[in-house]
Amino acid sequence: xxxxxxxxxxxxxxxxxxxxxxxxxxxxxxxxxxxxxxxxxxxxxxxxxxxxxxxxxxxxxxxxxxxxxxxxxxxxxxxxxxxxxxxxxxxxxxxxxxxxxxxxxxxxxxxxxxxxxxxxxxxxxxxxxxxxxxxxxxxxxxxxxxxxxxxxxxxxxxxxxxxxxxxxxxxxxxxxxxxxxxxxxxxxxxxxxxxxxxxxxxxxxxxxxxxxxxxxxxxxxxxxxxxxxxxxxxxxxxxxxxx
Amino acid sequence: xxxxxxxxxxxxxxxxxxxxxxxxxxxxxxxxxxxxxxxxxxxxxxxxxxxxxxxxxxxxxxxxxxxxxxxxxxxxxxxxxxxxxxxxxxxxxxxxxxxxxxxxxxxxxxxxxxxxxxxxxxxxxxxxxxxxxxxxxxxxxxxxxxxxxxxxxxxxxxxxxxxxxxxxxxxxxxxxxxxxxxxxxxxxxxxxxxxxxxxxxxxxxxxxxxxxxxxxxxxxxxxxxxxxxxxxxxxxxxxxxxxxxxxxxxxxxxxxxxxxxxxxxxxxxxxxxxxxxxxxxxxxxxxxxxxxxxxxxxxxxxxxxxxxxxxxxxxxxxxxxxxxxxxxxxxxxxxxxxxxxxxxxxxxxxxxxxxxxxxxxxxxxxxxxxxxxxxxxxxxxxxxxxxxxxxxxxxxxxxxxxxxxxxxxxxxxxxxxxxxxxxxxxxxxxxxxxxxxxxxxxxxxxxxxxxxxxxxxxxxxxxxxxxxxxxxxxxxxxxxxxxxxxxxxxxxxxxxxxxxxxxxxxxxxxxxxxxxxxxxxxxxx
Numbered sequence: 125x126x127x128x129x130x131x132x133x134x135x136x137x138x139x140x141x142x143x144x145x146x147x148x149x150x151x152x153x154x155x156x157x158x159x160x161x162x163x164x165x166x167x168x169x170x171x172x173x174x175x176x177x178x179x180x181x182x183x184x185x186x187x188x189x190x191x192x193x194x195x196x197x198x199x200x201x202x203x204x205x206x207x208x209x210x211x212x213x214x215x216x217x218x219x220x221x222x223x224x225x226x227x228x229x230x231x232x233x234x235x236x237x238x239x240x241x242x243x244x245x246x247x248x249x250x251x252x253x254x255x256x257x258x259x260x261x262x263x264x265x266x267x268x269x270x271x272x273x274x275x276x277x278x279x280x281x282x283x284x285x286x287x288x289x290x291x292x293x294x295x296x297x298x299x300x301x302x303x304x305x306x307x308x309x310x311x312x313x314x315x316x317x318x319x320x321x322x323x324x325x326x327x328x329x330x331x332x333x334x335x336x337x338x339x340x341x342x343x344x345x346x347x348x349x350x351x352x353x354x355x356x357x358x359x360x361x362x363x364x365x366x367x
Numbered sequence: 368x369x370x371x372x373x374x375x376x377x378x379x380x381x382x383x384x385x386x387x388x389x390x391x392x393x394x395x396x397x398x399x400x401x402x403x404x405x406x407x408x409x410x411x412x413x414x415x416x417x418x419x420x421x422x423x424x425x426x427x428x429x430x431x432x433x434x435x436x437x438x439x440x441x442x443x444x445x446x447x448x449x450x451x452x453x454x455x456x457x458x459x460x461x462x463x464x465x466x467x468x469x470x471x472x473x474x475x476x477x478x479x480x481x482x483x484x485x486x487x488x489x490x491x492x493x494x495x496x497x498x499x500x501x502x503x504x505x506x507x508x509x510x511x512x513x514x515x516x517x518x519x520x521x522x523x524x525x526x527x528x529x530x531x532x533x534x535x536x537x538x539x540x541x542x543x544x545x546x547x548x549x550x551x552x553x554x555x556x557x558x559x560x561x562x563x564x565x566x567x568x569x570x571x572x573x574x575x576x577x578x579x580x581x582x583x584x585x586x587x588x589x590x591x592x593x594x595x596x597x598x599x600x601x602x603x604x605x606x607x608x609x610x611x612x613x614x615x616x617x618x619x620x621x622x623x624x625x626x627x628x629x630x631x632x633x634x635x636x637x638x639x640x641x642x643x644x645x646x647x648x649x650x651x652x653x654x655x656x657x658x659x660x661x662x663x664x665x666x667x668x669x670x671x672x673x674x675x676x677x678x679x680x681x682x683x684x685x686x687x688x689x690x691x692x693x694x695x696x697x698x699x700x701x702x703x704x705x706x707x708x709x710x711x712x713x714x715x716x717x718x719x720x721x722x723x724x725x726x727x728x729x730x731x732x733x734x735x736x737x738x739x740x741x742x743x744x745x746x747x748x749x750x751x752x753x754x755x756x757x758x759x760x761x762x763x764x765x766x767x768x769x770x771x772x773x774x775x776x777x778x779x780x781x782x783x784x785x786x787x788x789x790x791x792x793x794x795x796x797x798x799x800x801x802x803x804x805x806x807x808x809x810x811x812x813x814x815x816x817x818x819x820x821x822x823x824x825x826x827x828x829x830x831x832x833x834x835x836x837x838x839x840x841x842x843x844x845x846x847x848x849x850x851x852x853x854x855x856x857x858x859x860x861x862x863x864x865x866x867x868x869x870x871x872x873x874x875x876x877x878x879x880x881x882x883x884x885x886x887x888x889x890x891x892x
Contacts, residue, residue: 170535173539175535175538175539195543199541199542199543200541201541202538202539202540202541203540203541205539206539206540207535207536207539207540209532209535209536211530211532213530213532213533213535213536214536215533215550215551215554215555217554217555217558218550218554221640222550222554226537226540226542226550226551227540229537229540229541229542229546229550230540230541230542232546234543234545234546237545237546237549237550238545238549239648240549240644240647240648241645241648247637247641251637263637264633264634264640266631279536282540283540286540286541
């Protein structure tokens, strides 16, 4: 469903972040991308929904070239691509419910969204999504009052509200403790298995990657140096990866 | 090793001597420049005390007339603050670098607005009075400009501090740029706008009291009349009323801020939440319409007069642009005097503030009662706009820079002591304790612990005061208390627009230069 062809990302015309990467991901896969910081994981993930424009190369979603889309078409495409950040990026001053409803914006007409009018259907989806991450009782609480793990669950609910085919997650558990991390990863796993949503997740903790992912891609200096099953990872690879 | 230590000690001693001498020489020079004179101050004391005495015996029969003007003053402050904040909201979306639709437009607008920000409110008012005639309309417009520029800066800085991923997280659900503004940026700045409004309002209520000095409405108008008629008994009453009003408004504003912070609606069901959301669609437009009705009702100007004024304004601007550079010598003289007043006030204020702060901050003060009393006095000192304090000194020492320098020094002492004592109070207890545990007195722990620890903050507070003092020193001349303001207000009265344009450029360049310099220093301490 997702195909990256010769993706190269260069910042400010001189910093090479991603170096000619080719990658194909099938529907329903749970792919972990590992690598040290600065290896280009984040840039690679952000090129998929064009938060970062690749310097060279093409991104295909269901055989449509994302890099060639108009602005409106791109927004339409982004509806089906969920994105979860490390630092949650919720609107802390809005309620949890309003934050989850942001996931519906791609489906709203300009006037209705300007006035803040959401339909019964929107609310139902938002509440179902909140129930799925176990936070429905917090719906009227301000997002800023939640703990880190709860915030990340709200971010996941927001993404689910988009009805995505694929979820991209950029280090979603890097700011959380071990127990909370596992809890968040369990939600990703559940979403992956029950809804058959493809998941691409950046992780720096190899153990978490091994435990949850069914395919692992390792990046070093913007290049893929490993692509295979978790069981195939050995110490030599890890030494190379983090040296 | 010992030699090395000896040279270190010797150098340190020399450095300290030079530093102290340097400050003394600078102060003497500045004192000379602002015509500092103990004898004159001393001789002026009885007159100044007489004014205070009259304040304590207010002329109550006078209060009817004062009350009407007082309401007008408050109205000017409220209306201009509302208008300024509302106007600044859309502009902030345009000028914030991270969300602007056009970077070039944002840059140009920011440059124009920062130029406008260097012109003090009172000068705006004086200019507008020449355009739209005497009355509160000119005052409202002047303070709206000030409120607009002030809140725009606050909003812009806030929006620019929203990180990129925060915007990205809304973009990545497929939202368009309008939806990003509505759902990501707006919730942030709407809440901020309440506190921005109160900040702007507290500044504007002070400015509104002095607008009348140039005929732009409010209580300053009768103050100016009394000053010219030498009715010091009435002036005493006025100053007392002003003090009480500003004090009361600060209290109300503090109370409202606290209340708004606490209030939050608790929802029980989804239905009530959605009802609340859709009711917003009705009551928010109603509030905005109501505010605008209130604003337009307060304008005391006819449509024809407005058109005439706009035409006049056009002429004035075109004359201002053709600057009269032959006025050079007067400009330099005035700017120098303003500059000396500001520096003098900053150094004197800094000196007294560092001493007073020791007695004011709860954690350093030897006695809690002393601290409370000082807090009260300091709040009185900083309540008055410096130009009103300058009127009191003017009574004592007559015209010239001394009155302005004294007034600004007192104001700076008040503000700086308040700010620095708050810094001291919020500093970690361990810093003070780590010096106390070796067996020092509390004064020693202040001198060798807290002061060195917070010195960079103190210097940066002082530099902020310098920036504010430079702006204040340019308007002191309006009442004859020295600086460029005298030349500026006279030429506005005489309608020498070519000269006014040149003077404004000079003021602006000086303010920008000082801001840049102080910004540079602040980053490098």
